[in-house]
Amino acid sequence: MQPYEIFVGLRYTRAKRRNHFISFISVISMAGIALGVAALIVVLSVMNGFQKELRARILGVVSHVQISGPDHVLRQWREVEQRVLQHPGVRAAAPYVLGQGMLTHQGRVQGVVVRGIDPAAEIQVADVGRHMRAGSLEALQPGEFGIVLGIDLARLLGVFPGDKVVLVVPQGMVTPAGVLPRLKQFTVMGVFEVGMYEYDSGFALVHLADAQALFRLGEAVSGVRLKLDDLFAAPRMARELSAALPGDLYVSDWTRQHSNFFRAVEIEKRVMFIILTLIVAVAAFNIVSTLVMVVTDKRADIAILRTMGASPGSITGIFMVQGSLIGVIGTLLGVVGGVLLAWNVDVVVPFIESLFGIQFLAKDVYQISELPSELQSRDVFTIAGVSLALSLLATLYPSFRASRVNPAEALRYE
Template identity: 55%
Template sequence: MFHPLPLYIGLRYTRAKRRNHFISFISLVSMLGITLGIMALIVVLSVMNGFHQEIRERILSMASHATLSDPYGGGMTDWREGLAKVRVHQDVVGAAPFVEVQAMLVGPSNVSGALVRGILPVDEDQVSDLRHQMESGSVDDLIPGEFRIILGEELAAYLGVGPGDKVTVVTPQVTATPVGVMPRLKRFTVSGIFSVGMADYDRSAAFIQMDDAAKLMALGDGVTGIRLKLTDMWEAPRTALQIAEDLGGVYRVVDWTQVHANFFRALAVEKRMMSIILFLIVAVAAFNIVSALVMVVTDKRSDIAVLRTLGASPGTVMRIFIVQGTAIGLVGTLMGVIVGVLFAINLEAIVGFVEAAFNVHFLDPSIYYISDLPSDVHWQDVVLIAGSAFIMSVLATLYPAWRAANTQPAEALRYE
């Protein structure tokens, strides 16, 4: 295919200087179609990658990479020894004990269920970014015996409370009293408000001091479990199991991929389906190459016949049109990759300029948790898109090239 003659003639056929400029126009349209399709794929997938990364970071800013807890639902009494062993493990960045309970929060105006987690403020910094998510108050305000609570922004608004107000925490556990069985409850003082930008936390999470939570749950010196932050979150399933085996006890191991498995699986399916839908644009552009080359073959029948009479083989003729179609596909692919990558890398600046110029906001902060358009270019996606588009372009040349190779010189020159 790269012999000088097929290469020269094939590249020459991509432009028509004297006659039938319509064929060149069709070739240009095919080239631009591939360019636009690849650009759209790269930009859309980069935006989806950016949203996925943003959501993942927000989730993991509050959720641990893995959790070790008692398999029977009771408290861990030997947690100090286990915590010391875990912290020296080579794959562990940080570890923190916690006490967790599903509780009912009673405010002045409303009642809401919430996940109440007892933490040690200093240790919690090793496994989450709660300290940096505080809108008011501080994590250090959680002092043992003070019975203070930190609420999510939306949860506090729903309960109608703010810093300094009282909230009653009602747990599922019950206490036997002379007047019967009563639910275990305690009044807490709101000491702070946090905001993550995720409804799962802002609307349904609360934090108290771990000792206060242990008293509320009647766990004594025990805790619910140990939360872990690992060096490689993608290896969390394997690493967490290995840590549990190294500790030697029996633990219930849960990692972040299990807790949010359905959510991240839905994101992956969405990205895959969007890729297939957008790739149809590239497929349509590739099929335009077929129509363009068929028209070229029809227009160049006499030229093909002359080449054949001069001794050109069918394979040489076939390679001429493969070169032409490949050139269209290659140029379109390169242009699409360059424009798409540049657009994706500078997307936030471009969107910001458009919003400022036309005084609009594409993602209203009052409606969407993520009000910007984050973009994260994955080079493996770019390579896959470019490679697939180029292969489709090459395949689109085979039928027209085969038709050209089967042109009979005598029939083509009969009326010349």
């Protein structure tokens, strides 16, 4: 593109118009693009924040990689633990026992998932210790039969630290009267809250030795939980460990265990991107009507330029510059506004809530009561690129139409 084409295109953009309606349509197109780009950036940033918050809460209980034995019984777990710790990328390992049961207290009964842990090793592979509302994991001592409950589970049972609960497990005892379920009294040593109802309402932690005795595992465990240097490398590490360990061991990672959560968020992000891109597309294609009217308004100028030797390609370039400038300015305004808003969602949303007396995320309904936001540069560049591409695409037809203006016909009545 020649410099004079850019100069003329910019001059047409700055020049005062005889038809003020054209200027109005240009401003509306620019504002629409800016609004669509800003909305896309803010929405995707909030969804990224939700995904990060969800991942953090899940990993508060779930390890990066989990290795379990056949029928959830792993007898040579110490050898497996030492073997995986030698693998590069594995930061820590902890044994666990997993079982199911029912907790009872003063006539109230709740089904629970019971996990036996070694408190010293557990804090190295999961973040439950950081989410304790009362007590601590270190209060779980072997032989004392202490238990730590999720906060919603404790509320459902109506218990507090120091209260006694009875755990009923399906591994029964054979008696002359038949098979009777095994019962054991535990003392509530603490309460945790990770912010996921699935865990807060149906999860209980006991000491590893107590769980081994309760579920009659002897020295065996259900498996080994691992923490990696890079949590996003979990799928690859799981495949490598699965190939390196005996074939009867099952290796899974956190993305596979909760794939539905993250798949749903990813699908929602894609759908919202498509829907909000349509806003940008509608605004961008307003450029078509703007340039069509500009071409009609500038027919005499186009004819003069053609008679002075300007090629059809040069005329096309002039109006592409003019139309693209609308898209560039609108995109820049949208990017600046969207980035600023995404960075200050935690300030803007409370202000709107206090101003109108509403609450977007009620604490008694949603697990996350504040809108999280994580701005990713990849999203910003993608959105800006799509917006500029749509704006450029919208200039093609009017610019091509301008290049087809016949100078003789345009100047006949001038």
